[in-house]
Amino acid sequence: MSLDDAINAIHRQNEYEEREAARKRQQLREEDEKVRDLCLEAAERLAELGNEEFVRVEPKRRMLWPPYRDPQGGRYAVVSRRRCWVIVDMSGIRDSDREARGPIRKSPVLLLSDGTLGRFWPEPLGLRATSWDDDQAFEYVSSVDLDPAGRDNFSLGSHNSDWLLLAKNRLAHAVVSYERRARG
Structure with a gap:
């Protein structure tokens, strides 16, 4: 085998690896699109079920009657309110808290009414999920x-699992759970 043959072999190997990486990226994009479609479908099915809300707030210093306050007395105004549903009830350590060895906190994966799927982390501010009636309605x-919720929020440790199947199953379980709760 000549040096040219060895160089050509390395070029072929590099081209193969680049094609495989591009194929994998395309596959992940397609799976993410399918999961997005599933989320939109689940949000439609859940629209009449449950009564949780994701409330996005921002600090406001000059408010006489703020709807939300943190334990230190900071005032917060509502930026947006969206219906939401708990898809995966889990706990964990937020990536940004890992180095500081932050606390394990309840951090459910929520589906918002617009099809957004994401993980809710209670903040150190003290703004948390709070029950506002006896039917376990919560404001997150x-x-x-x-x-953004990803594969790790659904596989619960299994990195080789089928993301699309896991997301579909989690969404289906959530729909059935909310239907069951609605029937009482």
Whole structure:
């Protein structure tokens, strides 16, 4: 085997690896689109079920009667309210807290009415999910948007699982759970 043959073999190997990486990226994009479609369909089915809300707030210093306050007395005004449903009830450590060895906190994956799927992290501000009636209706209050939910929020440790199938099953379980709750 000559040096040219070895160089050509490396070029072929690199081209193969690049094609495989592009194919994998395309497959992931297609799976993400399918999961997005499933989320929109689930939100339609859940529209009449449950009574939770994701409330996005922002700090406001000059408000006489703020709808939300943190334990230190900070005032917060509502930026948006969207219906939401708990898809996966889980706990964990937020990536940004990992180095500081932050606390394990309840952090459910929520589906918003617009089809957004994300993980809700209670903030240190003290703005948390709070029950506002006896039917376990919650307001998930945050000054930041949900963290995008990904494969790790559904596989619960199994990295080789089929993302699309896992998301479909989690969404289906949530729909059935909310239907069951609505029937009482």
